[in-house]
Amino acid sequence: MKIxxxxxxxxxxxxxxxxxxxxxxxxxxxxALHKGHLSLIKAAKLKNELVVCSIFxxxxxxxxxxxxxxxxxxxxxxxxxxKVAGCDILFLPEVSEMYSKDEKWHIDLNGLDQIxxxxxxxxxxxxxxxxxxxxxxxxxxxxxxxxxxxxQQYMVISEMVRQYSLPLQLIMCPIIREEDGLAMSxxxxxxxxxxxxxxxxxxxxxxLAASLFSSSSILEIKKKVLQFLKNEPGxxxxxxxxxxxKTLKTVEEKKPGNLVALIAARIGSIRLIDNILLG
Ligand code: AMP
Numbered sequence: 001m002k003i004x005x006x007x008x009x010x011x012x013x014x015x016x017x018x019x020x021x022x023x024x025x026x027x028x029x030x031x032a033l034h035k036g037h038l039s040l041i042k043a044a045k046l047k048n049e050l051v052v053c054s055i056f057x058x059x060x061x062x063x064x065x066x067x068x069x070x071x072x073x074x075x076x077x078x079x080x081x082x083k084v085a086g087c088d089i090l091f092l093p094e095v096s097e098m099y100s101k102d103e104k105w106h107i108d109l110n111g112l113d114q115i116x117x118x119x120x121x122x123x124x125x126x127x128x129x130x131x132x133x134x135x136x137x138x139x140x141x142x143x144x145x146x147x148x149x150x151x152q153q154y155m156v157i158s159e160m161v162r163q164y165s166l167p168l169q170l171i172m173c174p175i176i177r178e179e180d181g182l183a184m185s186x187x188x189x190x191x192x193x194x195x196x197x198x199x200x201x202x203x204x205x206x207x208l209a210a211s212l213f214s215s216s217s218i219l220e221i222k223k224k225v226l227q228f229l230k231n232e233p234g235x236x237x238x239x240x241x242x243x244x245x246k247t248l249k250t251v252e253e254k255k256p257g258n259l260v261a262l263i264a265a266r267i268g269s270i271r272l273i274d275n276i277l278l279g
């Protein structure tokens with residue numbers, strides 16, 4: 001696996017590959033890799049001749065400097081995992097490589113950045129689109145792979161791709177879970193054993209929503225799931241919503257097309273998100 005830290009050098013190398021018609025798949029990550037990330041590498045390998053994984057803890061998507069500082073960083077073990085997974089190229093830039101001082105960025109995301117995660121984490125999706133656009137510009141991938149785990153992020157990036165008519169395909173890969181159902185996340189390593197058990201309530205709430213879907217109204221589902229979550233120890237719910245899977249607008253009634261149930265909660269100081277497609 002080749003490792004690049006410079007945008008210019010990586011770009012130049014990829015241009016030579018692309019001119020010999022090799023297709024390139026990109027998997028953007030913030031590192032502390034787990035099986036969820038590695039499933040994206042696997043999907044990228046199936047569809048492309050060259051797979052680029054980026055590891056960059058992007059400061060512009062964090063509003064809390066403490067959260068940024070304590071985000072897990074495990075580059076050495078990440079490199080080993082990527083080698084085993086058969087990743088061809090790791091892009092591992094420093095912050096100064098990706099940003100100039102006082103850089104400005106704003107994209108109108110059609111309101112998608114103002115709801116759900118965007119309400120709790122103002123500016124988060126501006127930071128996400130800012131870095132993902134830079135990664136797309138550097139790598140010029142044919143296909144970019146993202147996890148359903150960050151469902152709203154996928155919809156936000158789709159909106160950016162649509163607005164700029166970016167010449168690439170986005171692929172959303174399924175959520176990889178622990179055997180007990182907890183969605184894998186780099187932040188899970190901070191959960192104590194008790195907290196891990198408490199965190200299972202997120203997936204259980206989503207499973208309850210899915211099991212009620214055919215027999216209950218949206219309002220009944222929401223009521224029962226909220227009641228369930230209220231009785232679960234250790235979790236502080238931020239939101240549980242049932243939304244249109246494309247616009248992410250909350251729905252009050254069932255309608256044709258897919259819906260998605262999304263949840264965010266804190267277990268102690270650790271913030272987790274999860275979701276499930278309904279219908
Ligand atoms: P992150 O490093 O958390 O920014 O995630 C990088 C990519 O991995 C994003 O596209 C995530 O949606 C995806 N991802 C994270 N966790 C999972 C998971 N449990 N299953 C599938 N994809 C995931």
